[in-house]
Each structure stands twice: as C-alpha cells, then as structure tokens.
Amino acid sequence: MALQESDRSQIIAWLDSEQDYLSGIGLYARLGRNQILKKVFPGKEAKYRRKLTYELSKLVGKPLVSIPVSVPESKELKPSSLPPVVLPEVETGLGGSLPKVMARVIREYGKLYTRRSMDHKAIKAIPPDNRPENVLARKKLLDQMAVASLRMDELFLAKSAFEKDGTLPDEVTLFPKRVREVDPLISRDEIQKQLANTKKSLNKDLSLMRRLALTDRMNTD
Numbered sequence: 654m655a656l657q658e659s660d661r662s663q664i665i666a667w668l669d670s671e672q673d674y675l676s677g678i679g680l681y682a683r684l685g686r687n688q689i690l691k692k693v694f695p696g697k698e699a700k701y702r703r704k705l706t707y708e709l710s711k712l713v714g715k716p717l718v719s720i721p722v723s724v725p726e727s728k729e730l731k732p733s734s735l736p737p738v739v740l741p742e743v744e745t746g747l748g749g750s751l752p753k754v755m756a757r758v759i760r761e762y763g764k765l766y767t768r769r770s771m772d773h774k775a776i777k778a779i780p781p782d783n784r785p786e787n788v789l790a791r792k793k794l795l796d797q798m799a800v801a802s803l804r805m806d807e808l809f810l811a812k813s814a815f816e817k818d819g820t821l822p823d824e825v826t827l828f829p830k831r832v833r834e835v836d837p838l839i840s841r842d843e844i845q846k847q848l849a850n851t852k853k854s855l856n857k858d859l860s861l862m863r864r865l866a867l868t869d870r871m872n873t874d
Contacts, residue, residue, distance in 0.1 A: 656712060660684050664713045668706070674698045677705050684712060689752070689819035754824045755815055762808040769801045785863045 656664075664680055667673075678694050685691060685708060694701050751759075772794045779787050779794075811822040 656684060661713050664709050668710060668713075672702075672706060674702060674705070677709060681705060681708060685709075687819040688821075689815075752815075752821055754821055754827070755812070757824075757828060758808050758811050758815075758822070762805055762812070765801045765805050765808075769798050769805070772798050772801075 660683075664684065667677055667680055681694065682691050687708070690701075690704070690708060694705055776791055776794050779790050781787075807827065811827060814820040814822070
C-alpha cells in the first residue's frame, strides 16, 4: 500500500533530523509493514537504530542515511555487530527472539528431513528383487516419504512467508492437536485394536502377494 504524502513527509523529516529513536519507532509502528520488527524495536536502540533508519528509508525510497553526528556512538554500532538487512529473528536460530511457532516449524522440518533421508537409505538397502516382502517394504517406506514431503511443503511455505514479511502462521491450523489430545475418551484398548487391524490388513496383502508370486512360478515351470 502506497504511503500518503503527509506520511511520506513525516518520514523524510525524521530522516533529515536527529532521528529521535522513540519518534522513529512510532512512525514505523504506524506505517511499517513488518510486524516482527515492530515488536523488537522498542527498548533496543543500540542494537536496532541502524535497522530502524534503514526500514524507514526503504518506505520512502530514500537512500540509507548515516547516523547523525549528534547521536553518541555506541560500541554495539560497530559494522561487525550491526544487525543484517534480513529479519534479525531469522538469523538467531532457535534461540534469541525467534517466535515460538517458527521455532516449532524449523524443528519439525529438520526432523522430517532427517527421517526422510533415513527412509531413502533404507529403500536402497532393500534387495532389488521383487519378492513380496521387498515390494511391501519399499511401498511402506515410499508412503512414509510421501507423507513427510507433503508436511515439509506446508512447513516450508510457513517459513518462507515469515522470512519474506514477518507473517506468522496460525499455530492451531499448522499444528492441530493429536487425536488423543482432542478426544481423551479413546482408550488404549481402542488404539491397540486399530493397530491390530492395520497389521492384519498388511499380513493379508502379503499373503496375497506371495500366492500370486507362487502362481507365476508354477505357470513359468
């Protein structure tokens, strides 16, 4: 959304002044687009003064100006420790000021990536012949990898949106509660019954595949 001329004039006037930090925060809180930066700027002048100046300059298309001479220089403002142009929260990793929901996104994505890599190695370890047990084992691993990939796509979209403009995903939607948390009435016996049915179905499929393989050999002979 384009700035109104009056808002643009206020930002330019601030950039051309001594750049009072509190006034700058007020301008960015009202006119800035990054919700994360609006939360981290207050109370952190030494760390984010240059970042605030940069963000306000960006809003009006004005080249980044230097820190006014009248502002005492802080050791924290040395070039080696200036905050990067990208969102500082993204670079802090799972610690620091990274929002809790984004920490969950990154943590789960890493676990899924590792699990999918292990499944891929497991597929390579399966003998290449098409014996029923090998076919079934490959299918199970491929299904697991497909599910992991779909979930990783969801998490990647959430991470990309956050890195782009600070948009946070809806935590309830992205991390729905597990069935046992939503419905405490499901008993351990019911869960065991569901697992037994799944195992029975797999054994049935395996038996069928073995009979088909035996039939093929008999026809070949």
